[in-house]
Amino acid sequence: MEDESPQTTPDAPQEETGSAASTAQGVIRRALDRASGSYRAFGTLIALGLIWLFFSLKSEYFFTTENIFNIFLQASNIGIIAAGLTVVLIAAEIDLSIGSLQALSGSVAAVVIIQHGQPIWLGILAGLGATVFAGFISGILTWKLKIVSFISTLAMLGIAQGVAFLLTNGTAIAGFGDTYGLIGTYSFRGFPAAAMIAIVVFVAIHLLLTQTKLGLQIFAVGGNSEAAEFAGIKAGRVKLVTLIISGLTGGIGGLILSSRLDAGNGLFGANDLLAAVAGVVIGGTSLFGGVGSVVGTAIGVVMIASINDGLILLNIPDFWQQIVIGCIIIAAMAVDRLTKAARLSIL
Amino acid sequence: MTPVSPPNETGRQSVLEARGISMSYGAVRALSNVDLSLYPGEVLGLVGDNGAGKTTLVKCLSGVHRPDSGEILVDGTVRDSLNAEQMRSLGVETVYQNLSLVDTLDVMQNFFLNRELLYRNPVARALGLLNKRQMYRATTERLRELELAVEARRSIAAVSGGQRQMIAVARAISWGNHIVMLDEPAAALGVRQSLQVLTFIRSMAERGVAVLFISHNMQHVLQVTDRIVVLRRGEKVGDLKTADASAQQIVTLITGSDLVVAGKDTKV
Numbered sequence: 001m002e003d004e005s006p007q008t009t010p011d012a013p014q015e016e017t018g019s020a021a022s023t024a025q026g027v028i029r030r031a032l033d034r035a036s037g038s039y040r041a042f043g044t045l046i047a048l049g050l051i052w053l054f055f056s057l058k059s060e061y062f063f064t065t066e067n068i069f070n071i072f073l074q075a076s077n078i079g080i081i082a083a084g085l086t087v088v089l090i091a092a093e094i095d096l097s098i099g100s101l102q103a104l105s106g107s108v109a110a111v112v113i114i115q116h117g118q119p120i121w122l123g124i125l126a127g128l129g130a131t132v133f134a135g136f137i138s139g140i141l142t143w144k145l146k147i148v149s150f151i152s153t154l155a156m157l158g159i160a161q162g163v164a165f166l167l168t169n170g171t172a173i174a175g176f177g178d179t180y181g182l183i184g185t186y187s188f189r190g191f192p193a194a195a196m197i198a199i200v201v202f203v204a205i206h207l208l209l210t211q212t213k214l215g216l217q218i219f220a221v222g223g224n225s226e227a228a229e230f231a232g233i234k235a236g237r238v239k240l241v242t243l244i245i246s247g248l249t250g251g252i253g254g255l256i257l258s259s260r261l262d263a264g265n266g267l268f269g270a271n272d273l274l275a276a277v278a279g280v281v282i283g284g285t286s287l288f289g290g291v292g293s294v295v296g297t298a299i300g301v302v303m304i305a306s307i308n309d310g311l312i313l314l315n316i317p318d319f320w321q322q323i324v325i326g327c328i329i330i331a332a333m334a335v336d337r338l339t340k341a342a343r344l345s346i347l
Numbered sequence: 348m349t350p351v352s353p354p355n356e357t358g359r360q361s362v363l364e365a366r367g368i369s370m371s372y373g374a375v376r377a378l379s380n381v382d383l384s385l386y387p388g389e390v391l392g393l394v395g396d397n398g399a400g401k402t403t404l405v406k407c408l409s410g411v412h413r414p415d416s417g418e419i420l421v422d423g424t425v426r427d428s429l430n431a432e433q434m435r436s437l438g439v440e441t442v443y444q445n446l447s448l449v450d451t452l453d454v455m456q457n458f459f460l461n462r463e464l465l466y467r468n469p470v471a472r473a474l475g476l477l478n479k480r481q482m483y484r485a486t487t488e489r490l491r492e493l494e495l496a497v498e499a500r501r502s503i504a505a506v507s508g509g510q511r512q513m514i515a516v517a518r519a520i521s522w523g524n525h526i527v528m529l530d531e532p533a534a535a536l537g538v539r540q541s542l543q544v545l546t547f548i549r550s551m552a553e554r555g556v557a558v559l560f561i562s563h564n565m566q567h568v569l570q571v572t573d574r575i576v577v578l579r580r581g582e583k584v585g586d587l588k589t590a591d592a593s594a595q596q597i598v599t600l601i602t603g604s605d606l607v608v609a610g611k612d613t614k615v
Contacts, residue, residue: 213463213475216456223451230411230443231461232432290451 040284041296043335048303055310062313069190075305076198077102077253077269079298082276082283083198083205084249086297089280090209091242092222092289093142093149097156098276100164101131101250102257102269107164109255110173110264113180120180127258128251134160135247139240149243157273165266174263184260194256201249205294218242223290278325279304282332303328359386360423362557363439363526368407368417377403378414378581385526390548390558392568392589395578396601401561402444404578405528408559409441410434421526432461438525442532447515448503455479455486455499458518493517494543508535513544520547527551528559533567545571565594579603 056063081098088095105127113123134156141152186193209215217238220228225235257269283300285292307328308321361384370378378400385391395401406412408419410431418425421437429437441447448457464478464485465471486499495517497510506514512535519527529548533541541564548571552558562568568575568589575592577585577600585600 211476213465213477216452216463216477217461220449220452220456220460223449227447227449228460230409230431230441230447232430232435233461234432290449 040336040339041293041299043339044283044296044299044303044332047332048299048306051303051306051310055306055313059310059313062310065190067309067313069187069192069195071302071305071309072195072198073192074309075301076192076194077257078272078275078279078304079198079301080201080249080256081246081253081269081272082279082297082301083201083294084246085276086280086283086285086292086294087205087209087218088149088242088246089285089287090222090289090292091218091239092225093239093242094153094287095135095138095149095243095246095250096153096273097134097138097160098246098250098253099270099273100157100160101134101247102254102272103164103264103266104134104160105131105251105254106258106261106268107167107173107264107266109180109258110176111167113177114173114175114264123180124255127255128248130163131160131251131254132244132247135243135245135250136240138247139243142243143236143240149239153243161266161270164264168265170266172263172265172268176259176262181259181262184256184258194260197252197256201252202294202298205245205249209294214238214241219290221289275304275325276301278329281329284332284336300332361385361420362387362422363408363559364418364420364423365404365408366418366420368404368414368419370403370407370412370414376581378407380417381578381581381583383408383576383583385557385559387557388552388555389574390552390560390572392572392575393559393561393578394563394565394568394575394597394601398580399578399601400581401578402530403581405441405443405530405559405561408434409439409528435522438523439528440519440523440526441528442515442519442530444530444534447518448511450504451502453500453502454490454497454506454514455482457503457514458482458486458489458499458521460518462522489517489521493520493547509537509540512536513540516544516547520551523551523556524554526557526559528561530561531563532560533562533564541567565597568597569594577601 052063061067081102085095085098108130109123109127112118112126113120138149138152138156141147141155142149182193183197184194188196209218217228217233218241220231220233221235221238228238229235253272254269258264261268279301280292280297281287281300282303283293283296283298285296304325307324311321311324363385365381365383368378368381368383369376381400381404383391383393383404393401393404403412407414407417410429410433413428419427419429421434421439426434426437449460452460459482464482466476466478483499490497490499493513495510495513497506497514503511503514512532516529516532519529532548533544536544545567548558548560552573560568560572569592572589574588575585575597576583577587577597579601584603585597587596
């Protein structure tokens with residue numbers, strides 16, 4: 001480790017920066033180094049392509065615009081909460097409450113809009129406000145009381161769902177009306193509005209993570225919170241912000257879901273946590289922090305939705321979906337391990 | 348063993364001063380009543396055995412730890428309650444042992460950590476948009492000046508231990524225009540790079556920067572410092588001019604007994 005390879009010795013000054021690696025080994029090393037992030041996403045994309053190819057060969061209906069858009073629609077919900085979860089995981093924390101937050105925002109919106117007859121925008125604001133507040137509470141507990149987010153958000157998982165059940169009296173409050181229903185059902189030339197919302201969320205979070213100071217701080221805190229603190233970054237505050245972001249995405253996901261189901265209830269969306277985690281992990285985000293991208297998460301989530309969709313088209317029983325997705329997670333992890341080992345041996 | 352009295356520094360304003368610093372980790376007393384002054388253009392060596400309190404003292408001075416009692420002065424003003432970010436904004440730059448860099452980020456990101464360049468445009472600034480091109484240019488230029496053959500976008504996880512340490516030192520040297528504290532900066536370095544770090548340290552001091560240098564390597568300490576402070580079990584037991592000190596004398600202060608050092612005055 002401590003010995004430098006020949007091309008990194010300082011007694012050979014370079015004319016041009018970055019031309020240090022002129023040897024073949026250096027070129028490979030640099031390419032791998034540069035691409036390590038996008039390269040992982042590219043691998044996931046190839047896997048997705050193979051899955052699409054497989055289902056296209058098995059069912060002629062699979063690769064139609066209508067079905068692909070349907071996959072996007074199915075993926076948009078979980079995608080949005082998975083995008084928020086990605087941010088939290090990069091900061092080396094976790095948000096277990098995202099499923100329940102969906103139930104909470106949908107229930108709050110239902111109570112405000114349906115029960116109290118308030119305008120839609122107020123219901124949306126109240127729904128998002130509730131989940132952002134929930135994320136804020138989890139974040140404050142993590143920051144100020146040093147309760148690890150695994151616990152604080154586990155508590156929030158129960159609290160958010162309990163509140164949702166309380167608000168709805170344990171039943172589904174149904175009948176939002178057509179306008180609110182557009183969020184989940186409108187489509188432009190077949191392309192669902194929910195997927196557009198998801199794309200906006202992904203682009204916004206991608207820009208946040210890659211182009212802003214806050215994004216870099218999230219990576220720094222997740223990579224080495226002590227070094228980040230030494231550099232003057234307030235790690236606790238950064239973690240709080242990530243939990244607020246996932247509170248917001250949980251809220252957005254819940255609103256879309258409640259619009260599609262035309263009701264709010266403590267159960268709607270509450271079971272989406274594992275699918276979101278699966279999407280994030282398949283997309284290459286590290287559970288240990290410091291590494292990850294929402295581009296990978298988007299591909300991972302679309303992959304899961306594709307598998308679900310394809311298996312339904314092939315009339316394969318439901319429970320196979322879970323088995324296949326479990327296997328894909330294992331495969332993704334195995335590939336990560338193997339490529340990492342290969343990379344290290346080249347370096 | 349009586350503490351050696353500090354050299355007469357009257358007439359010079361210290362840039363960093365600790366007065367009566369005490370700190371405990373639970374029942375363990377890490378520092379008791381330590382005084383220390385750092386002057387511009389001076390390299391001060393801080394030596395002591397493992398557990399003598401050197402790193403704790405540096406962390407108190409850099410704002411990472413808050414001492415239980417005592418005062419910290421920057422440029423003659425009491426600055427007790429400042430955190431790491433505020434101390435940095437006063438020009439106090441620190442390289443901690445092993446802990447300064449984020450492995451998952453690249454060289455450039457570490458170089459600018461929490462000091463990122465933003466665009467001038469007020470909207471972009473409010474959004475915190477990073478000016479990556481300018482940061483890349485500045486980092487590349489700096490790396491070349493310091494003769495560090497590392498690519499600016501290379502991940503820290505992929506560089507060697509020696510280069511990693513050089514990058515941490517280079518960062519402190521680049522930003523530290525006032526006070527730089529280096530905790531074992533040459534620990535993971537080979538002979539050549541160690542010498543390079545020592546050269547950096549001397550040139551910083553010549554620019555008027557005050558440098559606090561922690562090392563176990565007696566040869567380095569004698570070579571680069573102007574003055575040496577010795578800690579033993581959390582207490583200051585010596586403060587002497589390097590020109591008047593011998594390795595034997597310092598080792599005696601460090602260990603607290605008149606051990607005979609085998610061989611010549613070199614390393615401990």
